[in-house]
Structure formats: C-alpha cells, structure tokens
Amino acid sequence: MPKAQETVLEIDLSALTHNYNYLKSKLQPKTKFLAVVKAFAYGSDSVEIAKHLEKLNVDYFAVAYVKEGVALRDAGIKTPILVLHPQSINFNTLINRCLEPSIYSNHVLDEFIKITEELDVQDYPIHLKFNTGLNRLGFKDKEIENVVSKIKHSPSVKIKSLFSHLAASEDFNELHFTQFQIKTFQHIAKQFENLSGEKPWLHLCNTSGILNYPEAHFNMVRSGIGLYGFGNSVEEDKNLKPIASLKSIVSQIHTIEKDETVGYNRAYTSQGTERTATIPIGHADGINRIYGNGNGFVVINNKKAPIIGNVCMDMIMVNVTDIECKEGDEVIIFNSEYKASNLSENAKTISYEIITAVSQRVKRIFLS
Incomplete structure (x- = not known):
C-alpha cells in the first residue's frame, strides 16, 4: 500500500467481503x-x-x-x-x-x-x-x-x-x-x-x-461491528479483518529541553531533552481528548509513540525521543495490526467509539 501523505482513512473492501462471508458462514442458508x-x-x-x-x-x-x-x-x-x-x-x-x-x-x-x-x-x-x-x-x-x-x-x-x-x-x-x-x-x-x-x-x-x-x-x-472487523472478543477478532486504517504524517519535529512544556494548558512537561512530533489530526477529526496525556498512542516506523499533552482540535503531539523518524514519515493511528480496539482499551473506551468518531473531513480512500 502507498504511504500516507496526509490524514486519510483507508477502507479495504476486500476485508469487508471477508467479514461478510465469515458471518454468513455461521448462518443457515435461508x-x-x-x-x-x-x-x-x-x-x-x-x-x-x-x-x-x-x-x-x-x-x-x-x-x-x-x-x-x-x-x-x-x-x-x-x-x-x-x-x-x-x-x-x-x-x-x-x-x-x-x-x-x-x-x-x-x-x-x-x-x-x-x-x-x-x-x-x-x-x-x-x-x-x-x-x-x-x-x-x-x-x-x-x-x-x-x-x-x-x-x-x-x-x-x-x-x-x-x-x-x-x-x-x-x-x-x-x-x-x-x-x-x-x-x-x-x-x-x-x-x-x-x-x-x-x-x-x-x-x-x-x-x-x-x-x-x-x-x-x-x-x-x-x-454492524462484525462487518467492520471486530468480534467483541479476542478469539473472534482473529477471524475478522478491520476494514479501516486511519493514517497521517509527521508535520514537524521539535527538540525540547528539560522542564519545557507542550501544548495547551502546558499539560506535558519534558523530563529531559526530548523529541516531539506534531501530527495533523485532532479532536475535530475524531481523536477525542481522552487519548491525550499518555492515554493514547500512534505508531511511527513500527514503534508506539505516546500522545503527550492535550489533544488539539487539528493536531496531536507525540513523544518520538526513542523513535528514528523524520518529517513526512507515515503515522498509523489504527489499522489491521494496531487495532482500534487496542487504542480504545488503553483509554478505557470501546472500538465503536473511536471508529465512528472519524470526522467526515478526513479523506476516504477505497481499496479493493
């Protein structure tokens, strides 16, 4: 799949077919x-x-x-x-x-x-x-x-x-x-x-x-939820494929020193010299404020980057001190590997909430 160059929601229609057929297989023919x-x-x-x-x-x-x-x-x-x-x-x-x-x-x-x-x-x-x-x-x-x-x-x-x-x-x-x-x-x-x-x-x-x-x-x-790739249990999740992948990019990287703060209300304070990345997605796009202050994470180059500070309307900031990355790199919010259910559980909510919250301003891309 091509790397994201902006905030996008990729929808895999072949995964939808898989889920439909799997659920249909549980039914009597009529x-x-x-x-x-x-x-x-x-x-x-x-x-x-x-x-x-x-x-x-x-x-x-x-x-x-x-x-x-x-x-x-x-x-x-x-x-x-x-x-x-x-x-x-x-x-x-x-x-x-x-x-x-x-x-x-x-x-x-x-x-x-x-x-x-x-x-x-x-x-x-x-x-x-x-x-x-x-x-x-x-x-x-x-x-x-x-x-x-x-x-x-x-x-x-x-x-x-x-x-x-x-x-x-x-x-x-x-x-x-x-x-x-x-x-x-x-x-x-x-x-x-x-x-x-x-x-x-x-x-x-x-x-x-x-x-x-x-x-x-x-x-x-x-x-409903089964068609979109969630079986409400660890075992059934293995039989289904999440159809949606929410992706973005790194807009900017900052190096901050000890005791510097990040974001609105200075909600995060650096413990030392740290690197932060700003991502163009926020609560207007469906990333609720509950995911801020370490309750949520994104994935950059296969490593989890915790969301730091308060989620902004159009942006989040994440800690990338231990991640090799650069501006323009792809960011995974959730996909078939890093599932929405994992992200939601970390914030004590449910997958339904995060996937249904994705704003209509986020570009949709359909994969067959």
Whole structure:
C-alpha cells in the first residue's frame, strides 16, 4: 500500500467481503442477513459500504435515522432499508423514499398509522420492536394485544418483522440474562402469532449474537461491528479483518529541553531533552481528548509513540525521543495490526467509539 501523505482513512473492501462471508458462514442458508450501516457505516462511508454489500446480495440494511436512509436512496441503493429510530416528523419522507420504520411505542404506531391513512397507503411494511431487557426502545409484552388490535383495524400497514436487541451477547458472564431475553422474545413472537394469525420474520441477534447464540438466529440476523472487523472478543477478532486504517504524517519535529512544556494548558512537561512530533489530526477529526496525556498512542516506523499533552482540535503531539523518524514519515493511528480496539482499551473506551468518531473531513480512500 502507498504511504500516507496526509490524514486519510483507508477502507479495504476486500476485508469487508471477508467479514461478510465469515458471518454468513455461521448462518443457515435461508437465514437473511441485515447489514447495519448507520453512523456513516461505523465511521467509514455508508454509501460505498452499502454499494459493495449490495453487490454481495445482502438482504437488508439498517440505519438509525431517516436522513441516513435518504442518503442511501439518493446514491441508488435499492435494497430494503430498516430505520431503527425514526421520528414522526420524518414519516412523510420515510414513506416517499420507501424506507421501513421500526415501530417501538404506541405513540409512534399511532402517528405512523395516521400518516399512512392520510396518504391512502396500503400494506406499508413496518417492523415492531419489543423490549426484552435492554430497556432502551420497544413495546412490552403486555402491549401485544393492543398493538395487534390497532394493526388489524388499519389496512394501511403490514407487519414485516418482530425484533428485539440483546443487551450483553458478547459477555458470557451474562449468559443467563441473554437466554432470558431469547426466551422472552420467543414468547412474544408466539403471543403475536396467536393473536394476529400472522407469522412475521423474527430477528434478535447482533454480531455477538450471531457468533454466540446460533439457536437465536431465527429468520434474520443483524450485523454492524462484525462487518467492520471486530468480534467483541479476542478469539473472534482473529477471524475478522478491520476494514479501516486511519493514517497521517509527521508535520514537524521539535527538540525540547528539560522542564519545557507542550501544548495547551502546558499539560506535558519534558523530563529531559526530548523529541516531539506534531501530527495533523485532532479532536475535530475524531481523536477525542481522552487519548491525550499518555492515554493514547500512534505508531511511527513500527514503534508506539505516546500522545503527550492535550489533544488539539487539528493536531496531536507525540513523544518520538526513542523513535528514528523524520518529517513526512507515515503515522498509523489504527489499522489491521494496531487495532482500534487496542487504542480504545488503553483509554478505557470501546472500538465503536473511536471508529465512528472519524470526522467526515478526513479523506476516504477505497481499496479493493
């Protein structure tokens, strides 16, 4: 691969193919695959990722908000798109762009039925979300009868799927809770079927659910972080390939003497004669301030250089006293070897946070 000459995010589409195929290999042939491409496809590029996955015949996409779905439709994506957290103010746009809403409360259901009836829409596909323990969004099981009654009285909507979300499928210390969620969801699905006479698709598993709970794959699974190369465990990380590499360069090198300070608020003080390198990437690019003051590092010429002082908006400074390097040298923030998960763990956060934080001003380069 060519060396970086500026701050760039390289996205390896062959790694995406690998991850998709690996996760698909865990499924029964008829189990559908929903790819989660919210948050700019976890900080990469939702349009390019969706286009590539569409070529791989993915069954569904999911986004968080209507605006994200509109961007995919504008780019020519034809695959069905589930909107996980729609707001009623956007329902007209959602219907106009053939997006499918998650309906998670009576208020949202009433608002959506009202809009579809005003537009004289028939059998518009909706997905009912049930709360099985995450306590974030979703109907409770005691609301099933009321929900079924409302839907039966409105020909404007049709149930495409029932779904829920696992709270801790990556954590085997929470095995019993996850099994409780699975059983609760099965009970909800059975109640719904008995009351409605219908058998919609069922989906519950996220990436760790796919890997750890094959008995809960049902009709469809949803994968986000796994597609982007993280399996939420050391063992599964070995089977996946991070698709994104965040790189930059050394802008300038300084030699500072003992007791000189570096950066805003003089947050770092030199312990002796030291060399520092300034890198053109900062918290406006997604390198949060939590990575400053030794909590984060970059890699220069295969050696870790700790971030010193406070992270600036557009720059970070690192200690290169023991690293042979020069201005213009490539800098690795994370890639397939020095993973985002390693960097995030060092700062007591998670890989999801650092990869989704990469700013849209960072140039994207796509590798096939």
